[in-house]
Amino acid sequence: xxRKIRVLIAKPGLDGHDRGAKVVARALxxxxxxxIYTGLHQSPEMIVQTAMQEDVDAIGLSSLSGAHDVLFxxxxxxxxxxKMKVLVTAGGIIPEEDVPTLKKxxxxxxxxxxxxIEDIVKFHKERLKAKH
Amino acid sequence: xxxxxxxxxTLKGDRKAAARLISVVEDEEEGYxxxxxxxxxxxxxxxxxxxxxxPGVGKSTLVFEIAKSFRKAGKSVGIVAVDPTSPLTGxxxxxxxxxxxxxxxxxxxxxxxxxxxxxxxxxxxxTSNVIxxxxxxxxxEIIVETxxxxxxxxxxxxxxxxxVVVTMPGTGxxxxxxxxxxxxxxxxxxxxxxxLPGAMNTASDLKSMLDLVxxxxxxxxxxxxxxxxxxxxxxxxxEFIGRHRAWISQPERFLERRSRQAxxxxxxxxxxxxxxxxxxxxxxxxxxxxxxxxxxxxxxxYEAAEKVAAFAIR
Numbered sequence: 352x353x354r355k356i357r358v359l360i361a362k363p364g365l366d367g368h369d370r371g372a373k374v375v376a377r378a379l380x381x382x383x384x385x386x387i388y389t390g391l392h393q394s395p396e397m398i399v400q401t402a403m404q405e406d407v408d409a410i411g412l413s414s415l416s417g418a419h420d421v422l423f424x425x426x427x428x429x430x431x432x433x434k435m436k437v438l439v440t441a442g443g444i445i446p447e448e449d450v451p452t453l454k455k456x457x458x459x460x461x462x463x464x465x466x467x468i469e470d471i472v473k474f475h476k477e478r479l480k481a482k483h
Numbered sequence: 484x485x486x487x488x489x490x491x492x493t494l495k496g497d498r499k500a501a502a503r504l505i506s507v508v509e510d511e512e513e514g515y516x517x518x519x520x521x522x523x524x525x526x527x528x529x530x531x532x533x534x535x536x537x538p539g540v541g542k543s544t545l546v547f548e549i550a551k552s553f554r555k556a557g558k559s560v561g562i563v564a565v566d567p568t569s570p571l572t573g574x575x576x577x578x579x580x581x582x583x584x585x586x587x588x589x590x591x592x593x594x595x596x597x598x599x600x601x602x603x604x605x606x607x608x609x610t611s612n613v614i615x616x617x618x619x620x621x622x623x624e625i626i627v628e629t630x631x632x633x634x635x636x637x638x639x640x641x642x643x644x645x646x647v648v649v650t651m652p653g654t655g656x657x658x659x660x661x662x663x664x665x666x667x668x669x670x671x672x673x674x675x676x677x678x679l680p681g682a683m684n685t686a687s688d689l690k691s692m693l694d695l696v697x698x699x700x701x702x703x704x705x706x707x708x709x710x711x712x713x714x715x716x717x718x719x720x721x722e723f724i725g726r727h728r729a730w731i732s733q734p735e736r737f738l739e740r741r742s743r744q745a746x747x748x749x750x751x752x753x754x755x756x757x758x759x760x761x762x763x764x765x766x767x768x769x770x771x772x773x774x775x776x777x778x779x780x781x782x783x784x785y786e787a788a789e790k791v792a793a794f795a796i797r
Contacts, residue, residue, distance in 0.1 A: 354510050355573070355598070380574035385598045390581030397587040401580065404593055406502040433499070 356384040356479050359407040361398040362391045363426065366416035371443060375411060378468045379475065395422055399429040402437060408479050409438040412458075419445050420452065427456045438478050442466070486514050490521035493619050498593060501620045505595055508612045519612055525619040529561070530728060533643030534628045535668075540651045541675040543582035544711040546628050550586060552721055553624045559591040561617030561625040563610065568598035575599075579628060593617060611642045611748060641744050645727045647671045647720075650689070652681035669704050670727050673720055677708040702730055757795045765794055 360376045362369055369391060376386045387405050389398060402410050410430075412423055423441055430437060441453055442462040450461045459478065462471055486507050492500025504522070507515050532549070534542050543564070550560045564579035577596035586592045595613060610627065617625050627643060648669035672693075674686045689706045705723055709716030731737060773790060776782035 354512070355600075357506070376576055380569065380576050381572050383573040385568075385575045385577060385596075387577045387596050388581060389587075390578075390584055393584065394588065397584065401587050401594075403499055404502050404587075404595055406506045435499075 356409070356475065357387065357405060357407045358384050358409045358411060358475065359387045359389065359398070359402050359405060360411045360413065361389045361393055361401070361426075362413055363393050363395055363398060363422040364414060364416060364418040365392060366414050366418065366443075367391055368415045369413065371415070372411070372413040374468065375413070375442065375471055378472055382472045382476065384475070395425040395429055398426055399433060399435070402430075403433060403435065407437060409440065409475055412439065412441045413443045414441070414445070415443040417444070419443065420449055423453055423458060424456045427458065431457065438475070440471075440474070442471075486512075486518035487521055490518040490525075490619075493522060493616055494525035496621050498620065501593070501616050502595070505613050505616055508616070509597065509600070509609055511609075519615070522612075522615050522619045526615050527618060527621070529614075529618040529622050530624045531614060531643045531645075532624065532626045532724065533646040534626060534649060535630070535646065536649030536675075537654060538630055540649045540654070541711045542628050542630075542649055543579045545647075545649060545673070545675065545709075546579075546626050547583045547586065548711055548714070548717055549626060549721065549724075550583070550592060552717075554586075554589065554591055558623035559621060560586075560593070561614075561620070561622030562586075562592065562594040563597060563613050563617070563625065563627045564594065565597045565599055565610065565627070565629040567630060568600045573600075593620065593622060614642055641747055644731050644740070645670045645724055647673055647724070649673045649675050650685060651676040652679045652685045654685070670702065670731075671704055671720070671723055672706040674706065674708045675711055677710050677716060678713070682708055701736075702727065757792075760795050761791060765791060 358379050360372050360379075362372055372388070376388050379386045387401070387407065389401055393401075398410065398412075410426070412419070412426060414422065419441065427439065430439060439458050440460045440462065441458050445453070445461055445463055453461055460474055486504060489500045489504040489507065493504055504518060508519065534546055534549075536542050546562060546564070550562060553560045562583070564577070566575055566577045566579060568575040575598035577598060579596055580587065580594055583594060586594065595617070597610065597613065600609075610629075614625055614627065646668050648671070650672065651674065672686075672689050674682050674689070676682065686706050686708055693704060693706070707716060707720050707723060709720055711717065731740060770791070773782065773787045777784055777787050
């Protein structure tokens with residue numbers, strides 16, 4: 352049987368907007384991936400624990416509340432601490448000037464508003480191809 | 484590939500190794516059987532509780548509540564939540580964790596979401612392997628949550644010690660409950676969302692269906708009412724789950740149930756093995772010829788099947 356790509360879509364922090372996260376989740380599902388959605392209001396610890404238990408290939412972090420600059424690096428810190436090999440991307444309302452900091456802590460890509468959904472799917476397929 | 488390191492890690496309680504091994508088993512990667520042999524020897528006999536029912540009846544919320552009560556009793560818990568895979572794309576949205584978020588950071592809980600991934604026999608085999616991995620990892624109690632639809636459900640539930648079938652008011656008349664074939668598999672019925680109108684009717688419909696069966700061989704499934712989100716009726720349900728556990732644990736009964744499950748699993752594995760042998764060893768040219776004969780009416784499908792099967796068991 353073919354290796355199935357598993358992706359965790361996560362909503363860290365108190366942000367209550369998950370329309371975008373759900374749209375991305377659906378698109379990845381339609382591309383044949385298994386998508387686990389955490390639901391709202393997750394702590395970085397919960398997200399990393401979930402990613403570990405679910406043995407996902409990728410984590411998509413979504414935030415629209417402005418707390419990304421604290422929460423996303425904390426997720427990355429835990430990912431590294433647990434020596435997890437996982438592709439982490441970010442999406443939501445993230446100002447241009449914050450992108451370099453996020454990338455520096457290991458986030459592979461930041462998908463802002465207006466990103467074509469196919470780009471997100473393509474990115475995951477290409478970056479995770481080595482596993483297949 | 485050799486996955487024995489993952490299997491050995493699992494036996495030592497390494498959660499990351501167990502998580503990885505589950506993926507290996509789900510993907511049926513070369514060498515997973517060898518790893519499962521090690522896991523099998525390390526199982527400790529965890530209790531397995533199955534929760535099934537139609538989408539939206541409140542299974543995940545119930546699983547969450549039951550898991551919390553196990554945790555309060557000091558037991559570690561494994562949860563396997565199966566959601567349907569799209570037959571068109573092979574993708575799936577696995578969203579059962581949304582109802583269980585309070586447990587994600589609990590080190591005594593391991594939750595794993597699974598896509599049903601199409602296969603029927605294969606599906607149940609993978610699920611039983613995942614249960615074994617969680618057992619070997621050291622979970623005292625394992626809860627399996629699946630959407631109840633059709634015959635495959637009966638398969639999955641063949642792995643549990645206790646099966647709870649969850650329903651809710653307004654899901655159809657009493658004929659539905661015979662149609663769904665659920666009568667044969669439940670050890671306990673739960674009418675959830677008891678605060679909705681018609682809950683008593685649903686419960687009495689179920690009870691009258693159960694009354695049609697004469698011989699329950701010692702355990703007649705109780706019909707209980709509850710409201711998972713408010714907590715009403717949950718204590719009663721837990722008490723009955725405990726009672727059933729005590730009943731099923733009597734040696735000869737336990738042996739009978741486990742023997743039946745083992746027999747089924749062996750049959751499933753043999754079927755899979757035969758499939759594999761035919762797919763990998765039966766010359767495709769020869770198979771093409773047989774297919775052609777059937778299409779042209781020279782050979783009946785029955786004779787064709789006999790020919791192929793004879794090769795496999797030779």
